[in-house]
Amino acid sequence: MSVNIGGLWLKNPVMTASGTFGYGEEYACYVDINRLGAVVVKGVSLNPRQGNPAPRIMEAPFGMINSIGLQNPGVKAFVTDKLPFLKQFDVAVIVNIFGETVDEYMRIADALTQADGIHALEVNISCPNVEKGGMCFGTDPEIAHEVTQRVKSVTHLPVIVKLSPNVTDIGEIADSVQAGGADAISLINTISGMSVDVENRRPHLKMVTGGLSGPAIKPVALKMVREVVKRVSVPVIGVGGIMNASDALEFLIVGAKAVQVGTANFVNPRATMDIIDGIEEYMMRHQMQDMRELIGTLNEEEGLC
């Protein structure tokens, strides 16, 4: 079941999605971390961040909305306090990073490249760019290109760029981060959304809006993943609403080389294990030996009658 993501070999295509698996500790009693394809940790910034005021989450129809606000201890504390736990395991560790300026991205990438036990970086470009008036890095092809290129310039680690779905043309963004040197592309991050408590006429979240995740967004994620797979040549990692093996298989079949499991971990902390088992069972049943017999084998000629 192994796959190669931009030079990094994973024992299977199932990773955790950033922000839904902490730094691994909370799941150690539910899952065998050694069995994971990779652990993608909660997003790390240059300096510690407190995150947003509560309430931060709300259930949505078949999903949830969050405005955690990227709470994290900062890159230094991550390396000293959090990374050692993950180093105990035989698992690829991918560190999700984000900054408010291009320079911040570079400095975090640089700090992580010095550290030991990190196998790849995932660059979250769905956050507001303070230099450019708070506009999102991931919605402008040129800025996305620049961030990618700069991060690449300071690290020898494989660089995965994680795309925001809140754009008109995801293919264009994918193209530009590939041109910027991305070794792989992951998508999608959450879709902007909100909800309202009608009895009190107040938003459910203190920050009013947040990011929608979970099964509700799966059809959107799958469509965007297919679009990006058709557009770029680097490996694509599918994320969005994966709850079980069947959901993961949808992404692999449209051409993702790996998947990330996010919100599902909250609902079923053993979700990743169930998904790995389920993909194995599917491949056996369909007599497939290699992931290549599965990935990108969608038969588009015939919709199912």
Place this chain on the structure above:
Amino acid sequence: MSVNIGGLWLKNPVMTASGTFGYGEEYACYVDINRLGAVVVKGVSLNPRQGNPAPRIMEAPFGMINSIGLQNPGVKAFVTDKLPFLKQFDVAVIVNIFGETVDEYMRIADALTQADGIHALEVNISCPNVEKGGMCFGTDPEIAHEVTQRVKSVTHLPVIVKLSPNVTDIGEIADSVQAGGADAISLINTISGMSVDVENRRPHLKMVTGGLSGPAIKPVALKMVREVVKRVSVPVIGVGGIMNASDALEFLIVGAKAVQVGTANFVNPRATMDIIDGIEEYMMRHQMQDMRELIGTLNEEEGLC
């Protein structure tokens, strides 16, 4: 409960969403059409359209994906065969229109303006622009502006422009259709999505991708409606995932002056009636006499603890 949408008075803010209520006939045995704020009919094109091959729909998590392909009898047959049925009722009839060229939009608008019994036009700009290489009218602010202006130039009817959510900056599109003369703005249309039959490794839809609708998209719709309400001065009509009165109230509270009920009609053909009753009950319970006491009254200062 009456509201004014760009000069058109509706007896209440609850309309049907285009493509989910046919031309009214199928619902006559389930709902009292006279009680509706307005009927928005299935999209009408210049010439008849067969629509897409089957399968055209698939259930999605808390929603559905469709690729009906805008099947309709064309503007002429609409006026002679479908409109007379609706004219029997004391209800505002809003005709949803779409074209493949700007000229087509104008010709349909012109033909409908000649007809009797139509109260407003809703311009669907979520369709591919064949002149501009199939790119969507609704994703380019300039083209969106142009379509709006041209339709306005041939009709005295109020013109509602219906926005596609598949864009980076919905506020920008809203701005430009307002500048083009739109009397009101409705949103959102469906979000692009797809799903895969993993056992057969085929897309569920013959056209592979389709439009996601239903509760799954409600948080996204609500967030975009709030954004557009903040951006423009014309009335905004909220659409997306409204199943019951509480959902409708969320849109009104964030500032929509009216709502459209789509997919819910399939699941519960009496949904519009239940929603009207529910809004009435809510207003009584909260001692509100006028829709103005409700619309746009979100208290953003305090998220709910």
Place this chain on the structure above:
Amino acid sequence: MNRNKFLIDGKITVNRRLINEHYLMTVVISDNFPKPLPGQFVMVRLKGRHEPFLSRPFSIYQYNHQDDKVFVQILYRVAGKGTRILSELKRGAILEISGLHGHPFDILPHASNVILIAGGVGVAPISYLASHYKDNIHNTDMRLSCYLGAKSAKHLLGVETLRMSCSSVEISTDDGSSGYHGMVTESFARNVAAYPPDQSLIYACGPASMLKRISEILCDYPIPCQVLLEQRMACGFGACLGCTVEVKGAGEMKRYVRVCTEGPVFNIHDVIWG
């Protein structure tokens, strides 16, 4: 306005597994639920819940009016998520049911040979049709012959009910564990020449592959044949345009028609098999 269109609550009184993944559900409905014509169907969902999201279409298997209550039976196969959830419902669960949808089978009171072909759970509407002929058509010259197919003897459904209505019930099983060893279509094909086309009439319901095979067999034997088609449905009553199939139109033209409204019963010769 169509007096036969309703949206009504029904309460499950029985919901039990018959064999393998096949279940029989009885729903009691306290209000007026008109007697369905054979081939008509209902859209069913679990009231107050949204998982599954869309209603599911089911044919009527049996209908009884007792006192002021109606008892409707649905014979169904667990085919996916929605039917699995349905199968887990207990007595007392409330369903929301809309109906009566669809264009029914045409009934021919004067035919001599009425031939019924059912594959798998396609037996549900066929069985209801057979009862209809038996109860309403009093034509002593009419022979009702049924061809019933299943995977194995253990998968046979509704045989008893069919025997009560039909002159003969020919069974086929894929593994030969009961009746003819092979597909039901081949069991029928062995006899097809014996039916005079102008006095015979076929009704068929089952998997698309079965119906397609019947259409091939009938190339040589022009017996009129009505088939019940299935297609994914969102509304069931003609509004969404989601359930279309391609049929032959005037001349060389093809057109899309709605299975829920123009169908689910079609003349087999009109259908364009994908």
Place this chain on the structure above:
Amino acid sequence: MNRNKFLIDGKITVNRRLINEHYLMTVVISDNFPKPLPGQFVMVRLKGRHEPFLSRPFSIYQYNHQDDKVFVQILYRVAGKGTRILSELKRGAILEISGLHGHPFDILPHASNVILIAGGVGVAPISYLASHYKDNIHNTDMRLSCYLGAKSAKHLLGVETLRMSCSSVEISTDDGSSGYHGMVTESFARNVAAYPPDQSLIYACGPASMLKRISEILCDYPIPCQVLLEQRMACGFGACLGCTVEVKGAGEMKRYVRVCTEGPVFNIHDVIWG
């Protein structure tokens, strides 16, 4: 690795309405389910379904080990969609339960006055805590006093169980239909001066407004007080960072801590009331 963390199936044996919108559910769990400490909670969802989507947090109301089975009771109020669906479940429904989550109440075996204050369904963890003191702490000098508040006599929950554990149970009702006429906090306030701060200890659970009022009362009476807070949760075990509340940090600093992990039990003086 924490041996107390599990993800396990439980079967509903009883799920009945007590009064108004309050229900009592008993779940039997066939496997090892360790005895919860007072204040700990479980995350519960309907197995195999996604409506509601997230699991819901509930305190333990009662716990019994019988033979090789564990019976857990949850006392809950129908507060929204998720609890409504829970209340509609029948005997035999399977739940997926994760636990044991949260930092428990600190137990002080040598206190003289243990004061329990419960509002509404907050009685669930308070009652479990009272039983814990009664069963495990054998201190004859200790007095367990409980203040229990509800809307009216008809809304009182768990009085019997509390009377078995406590030396006294003071009841307050908003409408005066039983006990003190007014808020439970005011009933407590009337007696607060009688408790020597250094030999007393308060545990409180109920609506945020109640807890906030207690913190005000305690400005003048520095009795240690532990409160159980509620917050929306996605995971319940520390991973999502969704359930934070603001607490006082070092100096003037505020910081966000997770109710599910650093809580749900907090020192009342650390909490910053919104």
